[in-house]
Amino acid sequence: MNNFISVHDVTDINALVQKALAYKADPLKDKLLGANKRLGLLFLNPSLRTRLSTQVAAANLGMEAIVFNVDKEGWTLEFEEGAIMSGNTVEHIKDAAPILGSYFNVLCIRTFPSLKNREDDYSELFISQFIKYCGVPVISLESATLHPLQSLTDIITIQEVMAKEELKQKKAKPKIVLTWAPHVKPLPQCVANSFAQWINAWGEADFVITHPEDYELAEQFSKGATITHDQDEALKDADFVYVKNWSTYNDYGKIYENDPAWMLTEEKLKLTNQAKVMHCLPVRRNVELSDEVLDSASSVVTRQASNRVWAAQAVLSEILKAKQ
Amino acid sequence: MNNFISVHDVTDINALVQKALAYKADPLKDKLLGANKRLGLLFLNPSLRTRLSTQVAAANLGMEAIVFNVDKEGWTLEFEEGAIMSGNTVEHIKDAAPILGSYFNVLCIRTFPSLKNREDDYSELFISQFIKYCGVPVISLESATLHPLQSLTDIITIQEVMAKEELKQKKAKPKIVLTWAPHVKPLPQCVANSFAQWINAWGEADFVITHPEDYELAEQFSKGATITHDQDEALKDADFVYVKNWSTYNDYGKIYENDPAWMLTEEKLKLTNQAKVMHCLPVRRNVELSDEVLDSASSVVTRQASNRVWAAQAVLSEILKAKQ
Amino acid sequence: MNNFISVHDVTDINALVQKALAYKADPLKDKLLGANKRLGLLFLNPSLRTRLSTQVAAANLGMEAIVFNVDKEGWTLEFEEGAIMSGNTVEHIKDAAPILGSYFNVLCIRTFPSLKNREDDYSELFISQFIKYCGVPVISLESATLHPLQSLTDIITIQEVMAKEELKQKKAKPKIVLTWAPHVKPLPQCVANSFAQWINAWGEADFVITHPEDYELAEQFSKGATITHDQDEALKDADFVYVKNWSTYNDYGKIYENDPAWMLTEEKLKLTNQAKVMHCLPVRRNVELSDEVLDSASSVVTRQASNRVWAAQAVLSEILKAKQ
Numbered sequence: 001m002n003n004f005i006s007v008h009d010v011t012d013i014n015a016l017v018q019k020a021l022a023y024k025a026d027p028l029k030d031k032l033l034g035a036n037k038r039l040g041l042l043f044l045n046p047s048l049r050t051r052l053s054t055q056v057a058a059a060n061l062g063m064e065a066i067v068f069n070v071d072k073e074g075w076t077l078e079f080e081e082g083a084i085m086s087g088n089t090v091e092h093i094k095d096a097a098p099i100l101g102s103y104f105n106v107l108c109i110r111t112f113p114s115l116k117n118r119e120d121d122y123s124e125l126f127i128s129q130f131i132k133y134c135g136v137p138v139i140s141l142e143s144a145t146l147h148p149l150q151s152l153t154d155i156i157t158i159q160e161v162m163a164k165e166e167l168k169q170k171k172a173k174p175k176i177v178l179t180w181a182p183h184v185k186p187l188p189q190c191v192a193n194s195f196a197q198w199i200n201a202w203g204e205a206d207f208v209i210t211h212p213e214d215y216e217l218a219e220q221f222s223k224g225a226t227i228t229h230d231q232d233e234a235l236k237d238a239d240f241v242y243v244k245n246w247s248t249y250n251d252y253g254k255i256y257e258n259d260p261a262w263m264l265t266e267e268k269l270k271l272t273n274q275a276k277v278m279h280c281l282p283v284r285r286n287v288e289l290s291d292e293v294l295d296s297a298s299s300v301v302t303r304q305a306s307n308r309v310w311a312a313q314a315v316l317s318e319i320l321k322a323k324q
Numbered sequence: 325m326n327n328f329i330s331v332h333d334v335t336d337i338n339a340l341v342q343k344a345l346a347y348k349a350d351p352l353k354d355k356l357l358g359a360n361k362r363l364g365l366l367f368l369n370p371s372l373r374t375r376l377s378t379q380v381a382a383a384n385l386g387m388e389a390i391v392f393n394v395d396k397e398g399w400t401l402e403f404e405e406g407a408i409m410s411g412n413t414v415e416h417i418k419d420a421a422p423i424l425g426s427y428f429n430v431l432c433i434r435t436f437p438s439l440k441n442r443e444d445d446y447s448e449l450f451i452s453q454f455i456k457y458c459g460v461p462v463i464s465l466e467s468a469t470l471h472p473l474q475s476l477t478d479i480i481t482i483q484e485v486m487a488k489e490e491l492k493q494k495k496a497k498p499k500i501v502l503t504w505a506p507h508v509k510p511l512p513q514c515v516a517n518s519f520a521q522w523i524n525a526w527g528e529a530d531f532v533i534t535h536p537e538d539y540e541l542a543e544q545f546s547k548g549a550t551i552t553h554d555q556d557e558a559l560k561d562a563d564f565v566y567v568k569n570w571s572t573y574n575d576y577g578k579i580y581e582n583d584p585a586w587m588l589t590e591e592k593l594k595l596t597n598q599a600k601v602m603h604c605l606p607v608r609r610n611v612e613l614s615d616e617v618l619d620s621a622s623s624v625v626t627r628q629a630s631n632r633v634w635a636a637q638a639v640l641s642e643i644l645k646a647k648q
Numbered sequence: 649m650n651n652f653i654s655v656h657d658v659t660d661i662n663a664l665v666q667k668a669l670a671y672k673a674d675p676l677k678d679k680l681l682g683a684n685k686r687l688g689l690l691f692l693n694p695s696l697r698t699r700l701s702t703q704v705a706a707a708n709l710g711m712e713a714i715v716f717n718v719d720k721e722g723w724t725l726e727f728e729e730g731a732i733m734s735g736n737t738v739e740h741i742k743d744a745a746p747i748l749g750s751y752f753n754v755l756c757i758r759t760f761p762s763l764k765n766r767e768d769d770y771s772e773l774f775i776s777q778f779i780k781y782c783g784v785p786v787i788s789l790e791s792a793t794l795h796p797l798q799s800l801t802d803i804i805t806i807q808e809v810m811a812k813e814e815l816k817q818k819k820a821k822p823k824i825v826l827t828w829a830p831h832v833k834p835l836p837q838c839v840a841n842s843f844a845q846w847i848n849a850w851g852e853a854d855f856v857i858t859h860p861e862d863y864e865l866a867e868q869f870s871k872g873a874t875i876t877h878d879q880d881e882a883l884k885d886a887d888f889v890y891v892k893n894w895s896t897y898n899d900y901g902k903i904y905e906n907d908p909a910w911m912l913t914e915e916k917l918k919l920t921n922q923a924k925v926m927h928c929l930p931v932r933r934n935v936e937l938s939d940e941v942l943d944s945a946s947s948v949v950t951r952q953a954s955n956r957v958w959a960a961q962a963v964l965s966e967i968l969k970a971k972q
Contacts, residue, residue, distance in 0.1 A: 028360060036676060038704065048398045048420070052427050055390050056362065066703050069397060073717060074696045075930065084934040086832050091930035095942070095949065096696070099929070102954035103700050184410045281423070282399065282415035286408040294419070301419065306426035352684060372722045372744070376751050379714050380686065393721060508734050605747070606723065606739035610732040618743070625743065630750035 001318040003131055004139045005124075006146050006194070007201045013155060014202075020156050020314035024307070027060045033320050034063025040104035041067045041141070044077075044126075045112040049281060050141045050149065053308035054108055060313055061320065066104070079125050093126070097133035106319055107134055110141035113188050115253035121145060122218070137319045139312075145218075147190040150280050151198035153311040157304045158205075158240055161276050173206045174239040175273070179231055180211035181288035182258040183245035191280045192246045193221040200224035210234035211246075214256055218249050231262060238272040243279050243289050266292045276300045325642040327455055328463045329448075330470050330518070331525045337479060338526075344480050344638035348631070351384045357644050358387025364428035365391045365465070368401075368450075369436040373605060374465045374473060377632035378432055384637055385644065390428070403449050417450070421457035430643055431458055434465035437512050439577035445469060446542070461643045463636075469542075471514040474604050475522035477635040481628045482529075482564055485600050497530045498563035499597070503555055504535030505612035506582040507569035515604045516570045517545040524548035534558035535570075538580050542573050555586060562596040567603045567613050590616045600624045649966040651779055652787045653772075654794050654842070655849045661803060662850075668804050668962035672955070675708045681968050682711025688752035689715045689789070692725075692774075693760040697929060698789045698797060701956035702756055708961055709968065714752070727773050741774070745781035754967055755782055758789035761836050763901035769793060770866070785967045787960075793866075795838045798928050799846035801959040805952045806853075806888055809924050821854045822887035823921070827879055828859035829936035830906040831893035839928045840894045841869040848872035858882035859894075862904050866897050879910060886920040891927050891937050914940045924948045 003009055010016055023029070039058045041051065051067065058065035068074065077096060078089035085092065100107055109130055113121035121144040131138045140148055162174060178195055192209075196217060199207045207225040209217065210233075216222070228234050235241060243264050248254045263286075269275060277293055279301045285291055293299060327333055334340055347353070363382045365375065375391065382389040392398065401420060402413035409416065424431055433454055437445035445468040455462045464472055486498060502519055516533075520541060523531045531549045533541065534557075540546070552558050559565060567588045572578045587610070593599060601617055603625045609615055617623060651657055658664055671677070687706045689699065699715065706713035716722065725744060726737035733740065748755055757778055761769035769792040779786045788796055810822060826843055840857075844865060847855045855873045857865065858881075864870070876882050883889060891912045896902045911934070917923060925941055927949045933939055941947060 038707065040700070043397070046398055048392070048394075048415075049423060051397065052364070052390065052392060052424070056427050059362065059388055064707055066700065068696070068700060070696075072396065072720065073691070073699070074694055078933070082934070082939060085932040086935050090932075091696075092933050095929055095931060095933075098950045099697060099953040100700070102950070103704050103957065281419055283419060284409040284414075285402070285416050285419075286406070287410050291406060302422045302426070305423040309427065367721070370722055372716070372718075372739075373747060375721065376688070376714065376716060376748070380751050383686065383712055396720065605743055607743060608733040608738070609726070609740050609743075610730070611734050615730060626746045626750070629747040633751065 001315070001322050003137050004148060004315045004319065005127060005143065006148055007151070007198050013198070016152065016314055016318070017156050017159050019317065020152070020310035021160065023060070023313045024310045030317055031060065031062045033317060034058065034061035037063045037105040037320065038103070039063050039065045039106050039108065039316070040100055041065055041108045042100070043067070043069045043110050044071050045110055047110050047141065049305050049308050050110065054141065054312045056309050057312035057316055061316055063316065079129055093129045094133050097130050098135055101134035101136040104136060105323070106137045106139065106316065108139040108141050111143055113144035115186055115188065115247060118252035137323065139315060139319070142190055144188070145190055146194040146197065148194055149308065149311050149315065150191055151194040152315065153304055153307045154195055154242070154278060155198055155202055156307050156311055157278065157300055160307070161300060171239070173204055175237055176205040176207050176240045176242065177234050177238040178209045178242045178244065179234060179264065180215050180262060181243045181245045181264060182260055182262050183284060183288060186247035186253050186255050187245050189217060189246045189249055192217055192244050195242055196221045196225060208234045212257060212259065212262065214250065215246065215248055216250060217246070232268070232271055235268055235271040238275045241272060241275045241277050243277060245288055263288060263290060264293055265290045266296070269293060269298060274298070278304055281305050325639070325646050327461050328472060328639045328643065329451060329467065330472055331475070331522050337522070340476065340638055340642070341480050341483050343641065344476070344634035345484065347384070347637045348634040354641060355384065355386045357641060358382060358385035361387045361429040361644065362427070363387050363389045363430050363432060363640070364424055365389055365432045366424070367391070367393045367434050368395050369434050371434050371465065373629050373632050374434065378465065378636045380633045381636035381640055385640055387640065403453055417453045418457050421454050422459055425458035425460040428460060429647070430461045430463065430640065432463040432465050435467055437468035439510055439512065439571060442573070442576035461647065463639060463643070466514055468512070469514055470518040470521065472518055473632065473635050473639065474515055475518040476639065477628055477631045478519055478566065478602060479522055479526060480631050480635055481602065481624055485624060495563070497528055499561055500529040500531050500564045500566065501558050501562040502533045502566045502568065503558060503588065504539050504586060505567045505569045505588060506584055506586050507608060507612060510571035510577050510579050511569050513541060513570040513573055516541055516568050519566055520545045520549055532558045536581060536583065536586065538574065539570065539572055540574060541570070556595055559592055559595040562599045565596060565599045565601050567601060569612055587612060587614060588617055589614045590620070593617060593622060598622070602628055605629050649963070649970050651785050652796060652963045652967065653775060653791065654796055655799070655846050661846070664800065664962055664966070665804050665807050667965065668800070668958040669808065671708070671961045672958045678965060679708065679710045681965060682706060682709035685711045685753040685968065686751070687711050687713045687754050687756065687964070688748055689713055689756045690748070691715070691717050691758050692719050693758050695758050695789065697953050697956050698758065702789065702960045704957045705960035705964055709964055711964065727777055741777045742781050745778050746783055749782035749784040752784060753971070754785045754787065754964065756787040756789050759791055761792035763834055763836065763895060766897070766900035785971065787963060787967070790838055792836070793838055794842040794845065796842055797956065797959050797963065798839055799842040800963065801952060801955045802843055802890065802926060803846055803850060804955050804959055805926065805948055808955070809948060819887070821852055823885055824853040824855050824888045824890065825882050825886040826857045826890045826892065827882060827912065828863050828910060829891045829893045829912060830908055830910050831932060831936060834895035834901050834903050835893050837865060837894040837897055840865055840892050843890055844869045844873055856882045860905060860907065860910065862898065863894065863896055864898060865894070880916070880919055883916055883919040886923045889920060889923045889925050891925060893936055911936060911938060912941055913938045914944070917941060917946060922946070926952055929953050
């Protein structure tokens with residue numbers, strides 16, 4: 001693995017999941033793999049789980065992790081080719097990236113979309129420029145359109161549940177539903193895009209996406225899933241329900257409605273096959289998901305978040321081994 | 325020791341002090357105790373000594389410390405049970421705490437009071453919710469009402485002075501005075517509460533608290549001390565004078581007066597038994613304490629602050645050993 | 649070496665350069681030198697290269713580095729002797745410095761000038777007070793008037809270029825030109841002062857400084873260089889061109905003009921002896937330097953920035969060895 005930006009960087013999803021679960025069983029089994037290697041974690045936006053789980057994963061591999069909050073400890077970067085930098089940007093990515101690449105063996109980057117200009121966000125300018133100029137492997141800690149460490153964690157958690165817990169009815173393929181949920185502000189499409197991309201690529205599920213009209217995701221990610229505006233229909237007989245808000249993709253970055261009827265409740269869960277409920281966190285309680293669901297045995301959100309460590313560790317390990 | 329939130333978590337204060345002084349004599353004597361253990365330091369408020377001394381203490385025990393500025397690198401947490409999270413809070417403590425507990429072996433937390441609602445502050449909602457949900461030992465780096473690492477440091481310093489320096493007149497018990505001092509803004513009662521709680525629990529001092537009228541501390545902490553509004557009377561023959569400002573407890577969080585006559589000066593020190601002067605720092609020079617006192621041999625404030633390392637190391641060590 | 653604040657702390661520049669280049673050839677050759685030693689990095693201002701390269705250098709020496717953003721994670725410090733601290737400053741340097749000195753074996757500090765009061769800035773009050781009170785060696789990560797780690801890096805890079813690349817015409821001494829460049833806001837004189845100080849002290853170059861009228865640097869640093877307002881004249885036959893903006897020194901902290909004709913372009917480079925172009929970064933592209941120059945083989949700015957690690961490592965190593 002040279003970079004980890006999307007599912008396209010993974011040759012065998014199931015093998016990567018097994019690698020992660022092996023680290024969960026024995027976190028320190030490769031504790032010398034990262035010796036004398038340095039990981040730079042660059043944040044242009046806030047982060048809790050992603051930041052800490054990646055630091056823990058690096059430590060488990062004996063790798064030194066150094067965090068740099070670009071937005072707070074550094075300054076604003078310029079991305080436009082040929083820019084006359086007489087405004088607010090202080091340093092061009094062309095100048096910053098190769099230097100960071102000279103200080104670190106692997107770089108991790110988090111950068112959110114503007115949600116103002118779809119073309120800019122979906123071009124993934126920041127992360128692609130970074131890869132182009134830094135000269136070392138890059139791991140996305142969530143980019144403008146995708147969140148691959150989250151999606152890998154999601155599939156790890158799904159497989160773990162399937163292995164450990166007897167689903168009510170054995171099926172050839174689990175039914176996995178990604179459902180839109182209300183929120184109070186416009187959120188990126190990253191988690192939803194990425195989950196769709198990974199579940200489609202994995203191919204071992206009956207995959208349904210449900211959302212209100214006009215909340216269609218980009219086809220490049222959703223294609224392959226059954227898409228419906230009828231949440232009840234979608235939930236029927238589901239084994240996993242992934243709850244997530246996203247803003248509109250077509251008329252970009254908007255909230256059209258926030259119909260509270262889309263919040264996942266205990267009542268709605270009765271439609272499912274005793275589904276496990278997933279969410280990437282942070283979650284707005286009683287807006288996206290009710291307390292009763294989050295505090296019930298149906299919720300696997302804490303397990304999901306703690307699995308972030310093993311996802312990051314598996315990816316770091318693949319990248320370190322590729323560079324040996 | 326399972327948590328370290330107040331003096332009630334300590335079974336033998338003198339033994340803990342001796343443990344700290346043993347680390348001071350030989351900082352690296354347990355340098356493998358924390359191997360492959362991780363300490364999370366969570367800050368909801370600024371910190372210099374507490375932050376750095378705890379990082380140093382962890383390093384001395386071979387434990388990896390990871391700092392997370394919740395307020396700056398993360399987002400606002402919700403504490404209210406059943407909250408409909410459609411406002412400014414982004415994540416509920418019920419969701420964040422167990423995940424942090426899954427990433428770390430021990431968690432340290434700093435959180436200041438609001439000074440707006442006494443009942444809320446004195447319920448210690450944040451830290452008690454954190455302990456309830458995180459599932460790993462919690463160390464207070466100063467909470468809404470107490471600052472136990474500071475108080476342990478204070479007793480370490482008092483015992484060190486008593487062992488190393490001949491007090492002018494040998495006494496069965498040293499006279500320790502906690503005196504209110506002027507300040508420019510309303511401060512928490514934490515340090516004063518905590519010092520009172522620890523000195524009372526220690527029981528080996530003649531303990532006097534002095535402050536202007538209406539600055540009474542909560543009885544749950546001050547009970548056992550002699551309380552007087554006459555600073556001169558209090559200082560008479562004192563062996564240790566702890567200088568600290570706090571805002572009002574009864575009419576909560578106010579400054580009633582800032583009578584500069586309460587500032588500790590060289591003149592006032594003459595009333596004492598050549599007392600050593602203590603302060604938790606940061607100190608407003610020439611407001612709380614005069615330059616002449618701080619820059620004299622009477623001041624032990626630097627020794628106090630450097631002892632923070634050994635207090636933190638003793639506590640971490642107790643917690644690590646309890647978990648072995 | 650006891651401190652590293654200016655070139656005056658260095659007894660043999662060439663030996664220090666060779667030490668740095670030896671670390672570049674074998675970064676881990678002294679990887680136990682800093683074992684059980686702690687480096688505190690204190691930032692009162694933003695930093696990217698300086699921060700990260702120093703952390704990497706410490707790691708290469710097996711030394712634990714702890715970063716503290718004084719401005720963001722701590723509070724405002726007071727420097728005035730005898731101040732009555734009833735304003736915005738929360739802690740006096742006299743109180744903070746010795747405590748930091750008790751937590752760390754070596755302290756690194758970055759602090760920018762105000763650019764408001766020349767006398768204050770040029771007194772280097774902060775860093776000199778810090779050295780006075782902290783009791784451990786201090787390394788400047790850029791102070792009010794100088795940036796010695798940058799200048800050491802600059803000479804390392806110059807010597808590396810001279811050793812590895814055949815200059816067009818062999819000369820007894822390379823011609824090194826420091827040229828002022830336009831910028832959009834008033835910048836400190838630190839990098840220019842420091843470069844001038846080091847090149848003058850090194851003494852192995854034909855050294856020219858060029859800038860518009862009224863941009864004279866302080867004589868204490870520039871003395872020894874040829875100074876001209878004619879940029880073309882200065883560039884003629886140059887082997888190295890160091891491009892840097894600075895604000896006025898005489899009528900302190902101003903921008904008088906921003907004549908874009910002072911921007912270094914490919915056209916102007918033709919006047920030189922195929923000079924290598926240097927800049928400390930961050931650089932405002934197409935304001936200070938044109939894209940065509942920065943993206944050409946003439947630019948050594950990335951090499952310069954990556955050499956920051958070896959400069960910091962050589963200095964840390966000297967300081968650690970002096971304390972052994």
